[in-house]
Amino acid sequence: MIKILQVLASTDRGGAESLLVSHLRYLDQGFHFDFVNHTEKKCDYDDEILFYGCSIYHLPKFRIWGLFSYIKAWNDFFILHPDYDVVHVHYFTLAGIILPIARKHGVKVRIAHAHSTKKANVFKWFLFNLFRTRMIKNATLLLACSQEAGRNLFQTYNFKVFYNAIELGKFEFNEKHRFIVRKELKIKKEEFLIGNVGSFRTTQKNHLRIIRIFAKLCEKYRNYKLVLVGDGLLRSKIEENVRELGIWDKVIFTGVRDDIPSLMSAMDLFFFPSLFEGLGIVAVEAQASGLPVVMSTAVPQEASLTDIVIRIDLKEKDDTWVSALHQAANLDNDRTQYQKKIAERGYDVRSNVKLLQAIYLNALNS
DSSP states (O other): OEEEEEEOSOSSSSHHHHHHHHHHTTOOTTEEEEEEESOSSOOTTHHHHHHTTOOEEEOOOOOGGGHHHHHHHHHHHHHHOOOOSEEEEOOGGGHHHHHHHHHHTTOSEEEEEEOSSSOSSHHHHHHHHHHHHHHHHHOSEEEESSHHHHHHHHTTSOOEEOOOOBOGGGGSOOHHHHHHHHHHHTOOTTOEEEEEEOOSSSSTTOHHHHHHHHHHHHHHOSSEEEEEEBOOTTHHHHHHHHHHTTOGGGEEEEESOSOHHHHHHHOSEEEEOOSOOSSOHHHHHHHHTTOOEEEETTSOGGGOOSTTEEEEOTTSOHHHHHHHHHHHHTOOOOTTSSHHHHHHTTOBHHHHHHHHHHHHHHHHHO
């Protein structure tokens, strides 16, 4: 049995977290995942992780004034749990602290995994750069979800791109689910539903720009609604801006949902003007559902897998975005034809998990 410790900030819903749980569902019997969280609260994926027989360990949230106690916590952890073959760090800010300790305690394979092109928080970016050299020195393998994420975070060091794959079948367009969700959201048959899925924890998803552009779209066209899926501390500010723009009756806030594929079937267009992304896996999910996607060029090119993607520079005026949204919403495309195309590009989790297992095996045998 190969034991792998997956290190995360939390096991709430997010790109890296969803990726790991989807792999867990298809993992071969010779591999075992356990998880480290940096929070004491119960997270979205905890019940499912425990169902698969994995352990979830809770380490203290890192504070710069608590560096030595944080190091001690990791040393104590490896003394108590000396049998891990692989430590796979997705909490990239702290990889430069964790990997040297794992090496000290004899963990053979030590992986740093880049899921973003940068950190939304200036302090976290400073912290990462402070420990970057230690991370590089102590990692046995560097992984990145895209070329851009790898270049930005690993710079000139060699890294391997490992695609953030999805459970393709779940995202296949479903007419029945479309009808049910649109009825729930009170979307009329003649209305176009624009959607975005993303956390309100930081400004990364560019929610203020989303609602500003959407308000201008509504000035020109009457038959649009917007659904924003997600939650976080900034949500109240976004809601306030929606009210100020006079579009409260056209914007739906759902909070965190576990039926993203059904919501995507209900949408007519996916709007993704992120300020930065490691890959932007939610855009891949949208394409798997046959949704036209209007995204910023800050999203890596690897996320553009089909011919239903429009990429626009964030520097472009709002009117350019409005025109692109209206154009994309009126595309006449068969939403059932995109599953095969995305599978051919290597984004099907069933084949992707085999690749991940091979990566672990090759690293252990080298």
